[in-house]
Amino acid sequence: MKTKTNNTADTLILLALRLITYAIVLVIGYILFDIVKNGASALNWQFVSSFPRRSGAAGGIFPAIVGTLYLVVGTIAVSLPLGIGGAIYLAEYADQGRFNTTIRLAIVTLAGVPSIVFGLFGLGIFVLFCGFGPSILAGSLTLACMVLPTIIVASEESLRAVPKGFRDASLALGATKWEMIRTNILPYSLSGMITGSILGIGRAAGETAPILLTVAAFFLPRLPKSIFDQVMALPYHLYILATQHPEADRIRPMQYGTALILLLLVLGLSLGAILIRTHFRKKFRW
Amino acid sequence: MSRSRKQHITDKAMRLLLVGAASASVLIVCLIFLFLFKEAGPFALKPGLGKLMDSQWIPVSFQEEHFGVGPLLSGSALVTALAMLVTVPISVLVAIYIAEIARPGEREFLKPFIEILASIPSVVLGFFGLLVVAPIVKTFFGLSTGLTALTGALLLSLMAIPTIISLSEDALVSVPYALKNASLALGASHLQTIFRVTLPAALPGIVAAVMLGIGRVIGETMAVLMVTGNSAILTASPLASVRTMTATIAAEMGEVPFGSVHYQALFWIGIILLVITFFLNIIAQRVLKKYGMMK
Numbered sequence: 001m002k003t004k005t006n007n008t009a010d011t012l013i014l015l016a017l018r019l020i021t022y023a024i025v026l027v028i029g030y031i032l033f034d035i036v037k038n039g040a041s042a043l044n045w046q047f048v049s050s051f052p053r054r055s056g057a058a059g060g061i062f063p064a065i066v067g068t069l070y071l072v073v074g075t076i077a078v079s080l081p082l083g084i085g086g087a088i089y090l091a092e093y094a095d096q097g098r099f100n101t102t103i104r105l106a107i108v109t110l111a112g113v114p115s116i117v118f119g120l121f122g123l124g125i126f127v128l129f130c131g132f133g134p135s136i137l138a139g140s141l142t143l144a145c146m147v148l149p150t151i152i153v154a155s156e157e158s159l160r161a162v163p164k165g166f167r168d169a170s171l172a173l174g175a176t177k178w179e180m181i182r183t184n185i186l187p188y189s190l191s192g193m194i195t196g197s198i199l200g201i202g203r204a205a206g207e208t209a210p211i212l213l214t215v216a217a218f219f220l221p222r223l224p225k226s227i228f229d230q231v232m233a234l235p236y237h238l239y240i241l242a243t244q245h246p247e248a249d250r251i252r253p254m255q256y257g258t259a260l261i262l263l264l265l266v267l268g269l270s271l272g273a274i275l276i277r278t279h280f281r282k283k284f285r286w
Numbered sequence: 287m288s289r290s291r292k293q294h295i296t297d298k299a300m301r302l303l304l305v306g307a308a309s310a311s312v313l314i315v316c317l318i319f320l321f322l323f324k325e326a327g328p329f330a331l332k333p334g335l336g337k338l339m340d341s342q343w344i345p346v347s348f349q350e351e352h353f354g355v356g357p358l359l360s361g362s363a364l365v366t367a368l369a370m371l372v373t374v375p376i377s378v379l380v381a382i383y384i385a386e387i388a389r390p391g392e393r394e395f396l397k398p399f400i401e402i403l404a405s406i407p408s409v410v411l412g413f414f415g416l417l418v419v420a421p422i423v424k425t426f427f428g429l430s431t432g433l434t435a436l437t438g439a440l441l442l443s444l445m446a447i448p449t450i451i452s453l454s455e456d457a458l459v460s461v462p463y464a465l466k467n468a469s470l471a472l473g474a475s476h477l478q479t480i481f482r483v484t485l486p487a488a489l490p491g492i493v494a495a496v497m498l499g500i501g502r503v504i505g506e507t508m509a510v511l512m513v514t515g516n517s518a519i520l521t522a523s524p525l526a527s528v529r530t531m532t533a534t535i536a537a538e539m540g541e542v543p544f545g546s547v548h549y550q551a552l553f554w555i556g557i558i559l560l561v562i563t564f565f566l567n568i569i570a571q572r573v574l575k576k577y578g579m580m581k
Contacts, residue, residue: 010477017383021396024380024447028403031414031444085307093304106311112498112567113318113560114505116532120539120556124321128544145314152311176297199405206407209507209532213539235409235508242413243512252417259410270405274398 032263039260042253048261052219052232061258066223067136067231068265071215072205074140074227075147079201082144083151084193090152091159092181111149118146119213127214137227139215143204150203154196158189191280195273202269206262208235218244234262322560326553333547343529345538345548353551355558357520361435361528365514366504368439368524373446373503374496378485380447381454381492386480397452404448412512415441420513427525433515436524441509446499453498457491458484490577497570501563507532531555 050060086103094100122142132138162185170180216236224231238258242248248255333353340354384396419440420432461484469479485492515527516537535552542549 010475013477014387017379017387020376021380021383021388024376025396025399027444028399031406031411032402034414034418035410082307082310085304086310089304089308093301094308102312103308106315108567108571109315109564110311112501112505112563114507114532114563116505116507116535117318117322117556117560117563120325120535120553121318121321123539124325124553125317128325129321145318148311148314176293178297178300179293181300203405203407206405206409208407208409209536212536235407238413239409239508239512242416255413259413262407263410266405266407267402 035256035259035263038252038256039263042257043260047257051222058254061232061234061237061254061261063220063223064232064234064237064258065261065265067215067233068205068235068262070136070224070231071139071143071211071233072201072269074136075143075204076197076201078140078144079147079151080194080197083148083197084155086148087152087155087159087193088181088185091156092177092185107149107152110145111153113146114209115146115207116209116212118142119210121145122210122214132228134215134217134230135228136215136224136231139211139231139233140227142210142214143207146207146210147197147200147204150200151193151197154200155189155193158192158196159185161192162188192277195277195280198273199270202266202273205269206235206266208239211236212239234258234265238262318560322553322557326550326557328545329547329550329554343534345542345551351548353547355531355551355555358529358531358534358555359558360520360522361514362504362530362532364435364522364524364528365438365442365510365530366500368436369442369446369503370496370500372439372443373450373499376443377447377450377495377499378454378492381451381458382480382485384451385455385458386476386484397455400448400451403444408445408506408508409512411441411444412509415509415513429525431515431527433513433527434525435514435521435528438510438514438528438530439524441513442503442506445506445509446503449502450495450499453495454488454492457488457495460491461487490573494570494573497566497573501566501570504566505532505559505563507536511536531559 047060048065049062051062052064053059090100090103094103119142122138122145126132126138126141127134130138166184166188167180170184171177175183211233215230216233217230218232218236218240220230220232238255241251241255241258245251339356340352342352342354343357344352380400384393388396415437420437422432423429423434423437423440424432465483465487466479469483470476474482510530511533514530514533516529516533517527519526519528521528535555538548539552542552
C-alpha cells in the first residue's frame with residue numbers, strides 16, 4: 001500500500017521531470033525562433049542571388065551558397081560509395097574475425113575525432129602533401145573522411161533490416177553472393193542507406209572547422225571554375241561576418257540572413273531525408 | 287549446378303572491392319595519426335617537446351615565443367567540466383522522462399525535436415551565443431564582457447545534451463522488463479522503480495554516454511572560439527575569458543607560415559586532442575561492451 005505522502009512526493013518529482021524536459025524544448029524552440037525571426041527580415045531574392053560587396057557588408061551570399069552546395073556534392077561523391085561499400089562488407093561478408101574487429105574499432109575512432117583535427121589532417125595530407133592547395137577537392141575529401149563513420153553505421157542498419165529469408169531464398173536458387181546482394185538486398189536497402197547517409201552529410205554541410213583549414217576563402221566574389229579552386233562557404237562566411245568583420249556590429253541582418261540560410265539548408269537536408277525514409281518504411285514492410 | 291566463369295569472377299571482384307571500401311576507415315585512421323605526427327614532428331627535435339610544458343602560450347613575440355599548452359589544456363578542461371556539470375543532470379533527467387514517463391505520442395514529438403538541436407550547425411549556435419547568451423551572462427553577473435568560460439560551457443552543453451539524452455535513453459530502454467516488473471511486483475512505486483532499479487541498471491550505459499559527450503565537447507571548435515573571449519591564461523574562474531585547444535588551432539592556423547615552429551606546435555595540440563578523444567572513445571566502448579550494451 002502506498003502512503004499519501006509518498007504519492008505527493010511522486011507527483012512533485014514527476015512534475016519536475018516534465019518541467020525540465022519542456023524547458024529544454026522551450027530553449028530549442030527559442031533558438032530556432034530567434035534565427036528565423038531575425039533572419040527572415042534580412043532575406044530577399046537579392047540576398048540569395050547576388051554577389052557580396054564591401055567584403056560581405058553589403059550585397060548577397062550567392063557564392064557562399066554555391067560553395068557549400070559544391071562541397072556537399074563533393075562529399076557525397078566520395079563518401080557515399082566508400083561508406084555503402086564498407087557497410088555491405090560489414091553486414092554481408094564479415095565474420096567475427098580480427099579484420100572485422102579492427103574495422104569496427106577504426107569506425108568508432110573516426111567517429112570520435114574532433115572536427116578541427118580533421119581540418120589539420122586535411123591540411124597536412126590533401127592541401128600540402130597531395131598539393132591540391134586550399135580547394136573544393138581538398139575540402140570535400142576532408143569532409144568525406146569525417147562523415148564516413150555515420151554513413152557506414154546508417155547503411156549497415158538499413159542492410160540488417162532486410163529479412164534473412166531474402167538472402168537464403170536467393171542463395172538457394174543458385175545465385176552467387178554478389179548476385180544475391182545485388183538483386184535481393186540492395187533494392188530494399190538502398191533508399192534507407194541513402195537517406196541515413198544524407199542525415200550525416202547534412203551535418204557536414206554546417207561544419208566550419210574542417211573547411212577553415214582546407215577550402216574556405218572569405219571574400220571571393222566569383223564562382224569557382226574547377227575543383228582546384230577555393231570557394232566561399234556559408235558556415236565560414238557567418239563566422240567571419242559575426243566575429244572578424246570590422247563592421248560586425250552594424251551588419252546583423254547580413255549575419256542573421258546567412259545563419260538562417262545555413263540552418264534551412266542543413267535542416268532541409270535532414271527533414272527531406274526523414275520524409276523519404278518514412279515513405280519507404282511504409283512501402284517496404286515485412 | 288554450375289556457375290559461369292564470368293559470374294565467379296564478378297563475385298570475387300565485388301568482394302575485393304567491398305573489402306577495399308571497408309578498409310578505408312582503417313586507412314584513414316592510420317593516415318590521421320601519420321600526418322599529424324609528420325607535420326608536428328620536427329618540433330620534437332627543435333625546440334624540443336619540453337617547450338610544450340611552458341606555463342605560457344605566446345606563439346608570436348618579438349622577444350621569446352612560448353608554446354606552453356598548459357593554459358590551453360586548462361581552458362579546455364574548465365569549459366568541458368562546466369559544460370558537463372550543466373549537461374549531465376539535465377540530460378539524464380530528460381532521458382528518464384522520455385524513456386519511462388512520457389506517453390508514446392509525447393515521445394514521438396520529443397525525440398525528433400531534441401534531435402533538431404544536434405543538427406544545428408555549431409557556428410549558428412556560436413552566433414546565437416554571441417548575440418543572445420553572452421549578453422545574458424554579462425548582465426546577470428554584472429561583467430564587462432559576456433565572453434567567458436561559462437558562456438562557452440552553456441553553448442557546449444546545448445550541443446552535448448542531444449547526444450547524452452539519446453544514448454542514456456537507449457541505456458534506460460535496454461534494461462530488461464523482468465527487473466522493472468519484479469520491483470513493481472514487490473510494491474515499489476513507478477518512481478522508486480525508476481530511481482532504484484532502472485537507473486542503476488542503466489548506469490554503465492549512461493557513464494559511456496557521458497564519456498562520449500565529453501569527447502564531443504572537448505573537440506568542439508566554433509562555438510567556443512566565438513564566445514569564450516580567447517585569452518590564453520591559466521584560470522579556474524568560470525567568469526574569466528579562456529582559450530581552448532580547439533579555438534587556438536582554428537584561430538591561429540590561418541596566420542602561421544607553413545612548417546614554422548608555431549605551425550608545428552598547433553599540430554601538437556591537435557595530437558593531444560586526438561589522443562584524449564581516442565582514449566575516451568575506447569574506454570566508453572569497453573564499458574558498453576562489458577555490460578553488454580553494444581547495439
